[in-house]
Amino acid sequence: MNILKFLESLANQGAVESLNTKGSRRDTLSQLGKMGATAAVAAVPFSMLFSQKAAAATAASAAVAETATDALKLALVLEYLEDEFYRTALERDFLNNEQTIIVEQISQHEEAHVALLKGALGAAAPAKPTFDFTAGGAFPDVFSNPATFFAVAQAFEDTGVRAYKGQAGNFPNAADKAALTIALQIHSVEARHASRIRRYRDLKGWIAGNDEGGHPAAADAVYAGENVTMQAGFNTASVAAGTGNRTIPAIAGSESFDEPITTAQATAIASLFIVA
Amino acid sequence: MKNTAVNVKPVTTAGPNGRRNFLKMSGLALAGTGLLIAGCSDDDLDTPATDNQLPGVRNGKFDLGGGDAGILTYAYALEQLEADFYTKVVNNTSFTSIFSSEEQTVLVDLYNHEVIHREFFKAALTGALAGTGGTVLPSLEFVYDGLNFGNRLTVLQTAMKLEDTGVSAYNGAGQYLDNVTYLGLAGKIVSVEARHASAIRDILNGGASFAGDDIVNAQGLDKAEKPSEIIRQVASLNIIRTPFTAQFLQ
Numbered sequence: 412m413n414i415l416k417f418l419e420s421l422a423n424q425g426a427v428e429s430l431n432t433k434g435s436r437r438d439t440l441s442q443l444g445k446m447g448a449t450a451a452v453a454a455v456p457f458s459m460l461f462s463q464k465a466a467a468a469t470a471a472s473a474a475v476a477e478t479a480t481d482a483l484k485l486a487l488v489l490e491y492l493e494d495e496f497y498r499t500a501l502e503r504d505f506l507n508n509e510q511t512i513i514v515e516q517i518s519q520h521e522e523a524h525v526a527l528l529k530g531a532l533g534a535a536a537p538a539k540p541t542f543d544f545t546a547g548g549a550f551p552d553v554f555s556n557p558a559t560f561f562a563v564a565q566a567f568e569d570t571g572v573r574a575y576k577g578q579a580g581n582f583p584n585a586a587d588k589a590a591l592t593i594a595l596q597i598h599s600v601e602a603r604h605a606s607r608i609r610r611y612r613d614l615k616g617w618i619a620g621n622d623e624g625g626h627p628a629a630a631d632a633v634y635a636g637e638n639v640t641m642q643a644g645f646n647t648a649s650v651a652a653g654t655g656n657r658t659i660p661a662i663a664g665s666e667s668f669d670e671p672i673t674t675a676q677a678t679a680i681a682s683l684f685i686v687a
Numbered sequence: 688m689k690n691t692a693v694n695v696k697p698v699t700t701a702g703p704n705g706r707r708n709f710l711k712m713s714g715l716a717l718a719g720t721g722l723l724i725a726g727c728s729d730d731d732l733d734t735p736a737t738d739n740q741l742p743g744v745r746n747g748k749f750d751l752g753g754g755d756a757g758i759l760t761y762a763y764a765l766e767q768l769e770a771d772f773y774t775k776v777v778n779n780t781s782f783t784s785i786f787s788s789e790e791q792t793v794l795v796d797l798y799n800h801e802v803i804h805r806e807f808f809k810a811a812l813t814g815a816l817a818g819t820g821g822t823v824l825p826s827l828e829f830v831y832d833g834l835n836f837g838n839r840l841t842v843l844q845t846a847m848k849l850e851d852t853g854v855s856a857y858n859g860a861g862q863y864l865d866n867v868t869y870l871g872l873a874g875k876i877v878s879v880e881a882r883h884a885s886a887i888r889d890i891l892n893g894g895a896s897f898a899g900d901d902i903v904n905a906q907g908l909d910k911a912e913k914p915s916e917i918i919r920q921v922a923s924l925n926i927i928r929t930p931f932t933a934q935f936l937q
Contacts, residue, residue, distance in 0.1 A: 516895035523907030576874045580867045588862040595858040595877065596908035602881035603898035603909075607889060615796065616886040617879055643872060645810045650803045656774060663799035668875040669882075 477674060479587040482578035484537055485674055486594065487528040489571050491539045492681055494521040496567060499544065503554045510557055513611065517564075517604050524597055531590065541687035549683075561612055562626060566633045568605035569618065570672070570680050572598060573633075577671035602669070617666040632680055636672070640664040740935045741821030742812075749824060753935025755869050756816065758860050760824050761914050761936060762873065763808035765856055768927065769849050770805040771829045773798035776846070781837035793886050797846070800883070804876055811872075828928040843891045850884035851902055851910070852920060853877075858911035863937060881909065913937050 497518035500506065506514060529536045544553050544563065552559050575598035582591035606616030614624045620638040623630050640648040640661070647664030672680075738745075742752030742760040751760040776782065777798045783791060812823045835841050857877035864870040885897040892899075903909055912920075914936040921927065 512894050513897075516898055520898065520903060520907035523905065527906050527908075572878050576871075576878065579861075579870050579874045583867070592858065592862050592911050593908065595861045595874070596911050598874070599854045599858055599877055599881035599909040600898060600903050600907055602878035603885035603903070606882035606885035607897040610886060610889065616793075616882040617796065617800070642807055642875070643811055643868065644814070645807050647803050647807065650806050652774075652802050656802075657777065657795070657798070659799045659802060663796065663803060666796065667800035667803045667879055669878040670875065671871065 477578075477581045479582045479584075479590050480532070480535060481674070482581040482594065483528055483532055483590060484535070485578065485677060486575060486597070487525065487532060487536060488540065489567075489574055489677065489681060490521055490524040490528055490597075492542060492684060493567055493571065494518070494525045495539070495542055496544055496564070497521055500554055500560055505555050506557055506560070510561075510611075513607060514564075517568075517607075520600055520604070524600075527593070527597075531593070540685045542684050543686045544684055546683045547686075561608055565605065565608045565612060565614075565624065566626060566630050566680075568601055568608055570633050570677065571601040572605055572669055573672040574674075574677035575601065576669060577673050577677065579671070615666070618669065619662050620665050632672075632676060636670050638665050639668075639670060642668055738935075739820065741819055742816070742824060743820070743822035745932070745934075749822075749929070749931045751824070751931060751933045751936060752821060755864055755866050756812070756819075756821055757933070757936050758863055758873075758914070759808060759812055759815065759869060761860065761918075761933065762857070762876075763805070763812060763824050764827060764927075764931070765853055765917075765921070766801060766805040766808055767824075767827050768829065768921065769801040769853060770798075771827075772831075772845065772849060772926075773801050775831065775836050776842055779836040785837060785839040785842075790890055793890065794842075794846075797850075797883050797887075800879060824931075825929075827931075829926050830928045831926060834926075840891075843887060847884065847887045847891060848924075850880055850887055852917060853880040854884055855910035855912045856914070856917040858909060859913050859917065861911075863914070 497514055500514055501511070501518060545551050550559050550563055553563050554560065575594055578594060579591070582588060582594070609624065610616045612624065618634065618637045621634040621636065623634045626633065640646060647667060648661040650659050650664065652659050740753035740757065742756055743750065751757050751764065773794065777791075777795055782794075786794060809823065816823055834845065854877060857873050857880065861870055861873060864873065884902075888899065888902075889897040914933060918933050918936075
């Protein structure tokens, strides 16, 4: 089963049904719309739903042999998502001048990424999914409240960085290397985006531990695993700078390395915003 | 069969780029039991030993080496440079007066991260080269003639140059790494360097400069330059005093 069919099946069986269910779950979801850098949010059934889908996603994609083409298809879906997200925000015209300058620059890049990946994939390029950036009402004011918008934007960018990173192993052959380089060149641009958005939200440009920066539990998956400190047997949390130099705090260890997510994990996050 | 001299030819695997990868075989190929007897033909007596392309001194200068070991050593050299630069930045007597407290926090974080990156590569190379005959790159000597660490703009512009160069270096080196674990580790670092670059650029010039048109091209791509090109650029900064070569890197 390829990634796009998988996304389709996920949308058909799970996403639409869950996100549109009335009742207490929906009410709780609407509370998630109140987001900000200091918002405290309790764990809600939404994250349970998410983890169920994540488990299904992991199981379903476990048997998929991932090639460079698969990697580019996943990348294109994520770029479609970001491209439409930023384009829509600019069209809705609710951002101030400073915010608009940031978003216009990012939007320009995402549009270029879509064009590049579509061109690279040719006939194999998946069609653009239908997106719901409110995630079924979880973020009802995503395109009217800048705080909500930037919180969701941060999740997209940090996810994008991790998703591209997770595909690094899918370009093993000599013929894949040009595509690997392109993927790396996009990946670092997404990291520039992520850093700017995080800093705009008064966070550090880099990820400390698995700190979600005020995101609700629904965004757990975006930052899960970012708190690792061992890198190839090296403990990044206890580095001595040397005599006479400043002490390096333990948290700098997890900040100094970003962590990948798998295809399944990236797909599960994206599918929260895909309805068809 | 003639009694030939044992010609030690290290066991190599040719990766997809044709590069020799010694690190996968370390401990197996180049340890005492892994010697290959080259063969019995007359040709072998006259064939000079092929360079093993491991990092180490050749003709009095340290060569970064080839294959994955060369790329890791190259990355280690760049991280040494960044770590040394930021060490001088944050320890400069004017640091707290030329930078706002927010800017100081950013620069101290960059110092923290680059020192960690440097120590990581030192440890990784120490482990990977153990028993191979390769040498871990020593601490390079850096000089900053004319670079005023007490000047805010100079520091930020130099930091921007180093971070953007680091991003391009990692992006351009990825295709030459055979070992997917090393590629993954490089991938984990390059995005942090890009986060750094974004922050420094934003502090310097605000607006769209975090990912400005001067660094991200019309296709939305960051740079990806080959090791030889990056080394040329870094050399032109005239900061690295220790001479070195990189004859086996592309």
